[in-house]
Amino acid sequence: MIVRTAVCAALAIALGASAVIAQSKAIAERKEIMKGVGAAAKTGAAMVRGSAPYDNAKAVQVFVVYANAAEKMPALFPDDSKTGGETTASPKIWSDMEGFKAAMAKWGAASKAAQTSVKDLDSFKAAFSAMGKDNCGTCHEMFRISKN
Numbered sequence: 001m002i003v004r005t006a007v008c009a010a011l012a013i014a015l016g017a018s019a020v021i022a023q024s025k026a027i028a029e030r031k032e033i034m035k036g037v038g039a040a041a042k043t044g045a046a047m048v049r050g051s052a053p054y055d056n057a058k059a060v061q062v063f064v065v066y067a068n069a070a071e072k073m074p075a076l077f078p079d080d081s082k083t084g085g086e087t088t089a090s091p092k093i094w095s096d097m098e099g100f101k102a103a104m105a106k107w108g109a110a111s112k113a114a115q116t117s118v119k120d121l122d123s124f125k126a127a128f129s130a131m132g133k134d135n136c137g138t139c140h141e142m143f144r145i146s147k148n
Contacts, residue, residue: 027085030076033069040065041136044128047121054121059128063114066131070108074101088145100143107135 044062046052077093077100093100114127 024085026076026078026081027087027089030073030089031085031087033072033076036065037069041132044124048125048128054124056118056120056124059118059124060115062128063111063118063131066135067108067111067115070104070111074104090143090145093143103135103139103143107131107139110135 040062043052043058047054047059077089077097079094081087082089082091082094110131114131118124118127
C-alpha cells in the first residue's frame with residue numbers, strides 16, 4: 001500500500017512537472033523570438049535614424065525576422081501558458097485567439113511584402129515606419145500587458 005501511494009505521488013509530481021516544463025518552454029520560446037524581433041527592430045531603427053549606415057541586406061533581414069516570428073508565434077500560446085515565466089502576454093490572446101492569429105497573419109504578410117519592396121533607405125523608412133505603426137504597435141496595445 002505504501003509503495004502504491006509513493007508511486008502515485010511520484011507520477012503526480014512528474015505529471016505536474018511536465019506541465020510546468022511545457023508551460024515554461026512555450027513562454028521561453030516566445031520570449032526568445034521576441035528578443036530577436038527587438039534586435040531586428042533596433043537594427044532597423046539605427047538605419048532609419050542614421051546612427052548606422054543603410055545596408056539593404058540588413059534591411060531585408062529585419063523583415064525576414066518579423067515574418068518568421070509571425071509564423072511561429074500563434075503556436076506558442078497554449079492554454080497552459082497564460083501565466084508564469086514573467087509573461088507579458090495579455091489574457092486577450094486566449095479570449096480572442098482568432099483575432100490574435102489574424103494579427104500575426106497580417107504582420108507576416110506585411111513583413112513578406114516589405115522584404116520585396118525595400119530597395120533603398122527611403123523605401124525602408126516607409127516600410128519600417130508602417131510596420132511599427134500598423135502591426136507592432138497595434139498588436140502590443142491589444143495583446144501585451146505593459147510592464148510599467
